[in-house]
Amino acid sequence: MATAPTRVPVKKTYKLYIGGAFPRSEGGHYLVVKDHKGAFVANVCRATRKDFRGAMVAARKAQAPWAARSAFNRGQILYRMAEMLEGRAAVFERLLAELHGYSASEAQAEVGAAVDRLVYYAGWCDKVTQVFGNTNPVASQHFNFSFIEPTGVVAAVAPKTAPLLGLVSVMAPLISIGNAAIVMVTPDNAVVAIELAEALATSDLPGGVVNLLTALWEDVGSYVSGHMDLDAFFGVGLSSEEQKAIQVSAAESVKRTKFVDDASPAEWRQESRQSPYWILPFTETKTAWHPMGS
Amino acid sequence: MVKNPSSYVPPRVPTVDEVGVKERAAEFASRSIKKAAKVEGLKLVVRMMDLTTLEGSDTPGKVLQLCQKARHPIHGFDDVPPVAAVCVYPPLVKPAKAALEGTDIKVAAVATYFPSGQADLADRLDEVRRTVADGADEIDMVISRGDFLAGHYGKIFDEVAATAEACKPAHLKVILEVGELQTFDKVRLASQIAIDAGADFIKTSTGKIPSAASVPVTLVMLETIRDHFLKTGKMVGMKPAGGIREAKDALRYLVMVKETLGDAWLSPDWFRFGASSLLNDVLMQIVKEKTGRYQSHRYFSVS
Known part of the structure; x- marks a missing residue:
């Protein structure tokens, strides 16, 4: 009697996440992802500057309708993202352990913290405007008040450590106020990032609000901060030379820049790594004068 | 004019191989045009552009602003040429003409009850004569698609011939509105009838319906122009319009013109882009x- 053939497992193709779809890189190049022991895991897309340009178009298109949604509705969607992540917790725990050498308890802690962080920023969506908005005393018959609005499209470099939690910690504050985000992920973290993109794609998040590119900074860096249509830049764990180059090229289009140091996975879990002050750098303050009788 | 339209014998045109046309059209995207060649190509696109505004909300002020843009598409880049023409509705021909005085930029106007063409021929011809009297250099007419689809080819021939006569000395562009013609075979037939009746240019679309210019349908029309030239030695111009928004697409059209008709047609005298948002993408x-x-x-x- 013939033995049953061994089943060939179906391997996943890790592509980019742009405009709610999963396209391959325009350039057709790829990078090899290895696990923490150096064994082959997968080939992932090596995003080019043209992929970034495409993501910029998608993000620009998505940003205004995203900002126009009620803050409460954005909060609902961020909460929905947390739900989707929670449902895939086992997948992320396995990937963190197998690819990144996390212990079972560390992996569990990171996934739990990532879910909680989404809930945290979901809550801030419809509160941050009150906290950072105010009425201003003026010496005329006007009711004068200031409030924050999203700056537009923000490009971010995700941390190298904490593949899941770091990415969520960078992305969530940006989109909570109504920005669209293009997040560049180091190829070592690509598998977790694209796995997260699949959770986002099923969480009512409109396509283009979050775009993920697995890219080498030397391929795309100079084109990112110089892009005239980009409104702000958020970098984690960049060297001071890299930060300076970004600030210089961002100056021409008066882009906002914000830099944060990378941290260990344990530090990323701390409450000091979540705050409405992570939202504030990516907003514009609008002040209105309203005539008022005495 | 055909004395008795019902006795008109439509031209015999070859049937179009739809799969072949689409395959050939897809090939034009594979040409690599970079750096200096790209910049030269883009400048040619600007020189070939009919900068268009055809909105119900158009005002003389908006046309004035558009004419300024037509003359100087971008500040600080003196090597970027002016566009070929500004394309407006008939009542805005006079302000456009005034704003473009002293330049080589033409004023094109959509007449013959654009975009539907649903009016008596006499009224449509009257509009053409008034528009030319106002100073239009080029008239973009629409054919009666309803009559064409009903098989009244003689009427189409007659209306184009009559409009060609009425619009002199202005040039005539004939809009086929390919999105309403349903098949490539009908596009080919309509193109041939328009050319036979005296069109200086044939044009794809009004831009007022979702299905507008595409590379395959433009290829069918270019092949009609090519075959007519080979048979008669007479050159006819081509104007794709509607839906061309990106510089990359425009370069594909240039590749198609060169590979179908040759260098002679790579000039604003024989090829135009009808567009509004394309200009900024090219810039x-x-x-x-x-x-x-x-x-x-x-x-x-x-x-």
């Missing part, structure tokens, strides 16, 4: 080539 690509930075619409004037 953004020209600036990007010069500065190395991807550009934003926010830094370009509205067109």
